[in-house]
Amino acid sequence: MYMDMRLNLPGLPDFSFKNPILTASGTFGYGVEFAPYGDLTTLGGIVVKGLSLAPRAGNPMPRIAETPCGMLNAVGLQNSGVESFITEKLPKLPWRELPVIANIYACDPGEFAELTGVLAREQGIAAIEVNISCPNVKEGGILFGQDARQAARVTEAVKRMAGDKPVIIKLSPNVTDITTIAKAVEDAGADMLSCINTLSGMGVDIRTRKPLLANVIGGLSGPAIKPVALRCVWQVSRAVNIPVIGIGGIASAEDVLEFMLVGAHAVQVGTANFLRPDFSFRLVQEFEQLLQKMNITDLEEFRGSLKA
Structure with a gap:
């Protein structure tokens, strides 16, 4: 039996996914690297790795470390x-057969705007996802995603x-109340939200007495963060009136349904792509x-039919 898994998102009649399974930025390269492992067009969409105006070398090695039920990374948006x-x-x-979403990174609102202007002219870009988990160097280095006012400024x-490209704001879980940030960026004009980005974490080696990451602190992802991600999606989807894309520890088809049950319109698959490069393709079938x-x-x- 054929299942119709297409999603036409509220308020965005011309933007749709053929199924709710997308790939998360930073875990699927630029998309082309994974073409040998499956048919890219079977996915709901591809979110490419974070883009900046100028090339970035990223952080020094080591910048990835395995943890129980997850991984730490401090790649540095290379x-x-x-x-x-x-x-x-x-x-x-x-891009003519599925949405290609550009994830962007910058250090001040003007740079975000300039980067958006470059991408908005490209027919092959379906939407723009904004990484607000990065520091505002002009405001003392505080992360945009941790301050409602600054998050709103970036969104605006x-x-x-x-132009006509939908704007997705990617929320950080490293805040006291994620709904405050969500409502601020919704009021500032965001078309969709994706949550969550990685949790801040670190690892150490008791034998060398050194951190596992050269950057010391990195982002924790994988199944270990799924309960936090589910909680955030549930809270955010109840607080806003725009679509929410769930991210965080998805490792099975049941996980996808869990995120949809708590209110997500779609999901992004991240860390599992490192374990199996064909994972996202298999997940669509499963x-x-x-x-x-x-x-x-x-x-x-x-x-959103959770009986809570």
Whole structure:
């Protein structure tokens, strides 16, 4: 039996996913690297690794460390720069057949706006996801995602330059109340939210007495953070009126349904792509099989139906 898993998002009639399974930024390269492991067009969408105006070398090694049920990373947003992506990577992606979403990184609202302006001109970019878990160097280094006022300023700057491209704000869990940030960026014009980004963490080696990461502190991801991610998606989806994309520790088709049950319209798969480069492709098939097994024929009716 064929299952219709398409999603037409509220308020965005021209933006749709053929299924709710996307890849998370920083875990799927630029997309082209994973083409040997499956058909990219079977995915709901691809979120490419974070892009900056100029190329970034990233942090020194070591910058990835395994943890129980997850991993730490402090890659430092290494990327070849937005112009290189547009000329060398984007043309190789099947953007006519699935949404390609650009994730962007900057250190002040003006830089976010400039970067957005470059990407907004590209037909192959379906939407722009904004990483606000980065420091505002002009405001003492506080992370945009930890201050509602600064998060709103970034959102407004991006929206001014985005044209008809939907803007997705990626929320940080490293805050006292994630709904405060969510409502602030919604009021500032965000079209969608994705949550969560990684949790701050660290690891140490008792034998060498050194941190596992050269940067000392990194982002924790993987199944260990799924309970936190579910809580955040549940809280945020109840606090805003725009679509929410769930991220955090997804390792099975059941995990996808859990995120949808608490209110997510779609999900992004991250750390599992490192364990199995074909994971996201397999997950699309397994998710369809699970829907059939559970006799779920209407994802919109299922979404947010948690009996809490």
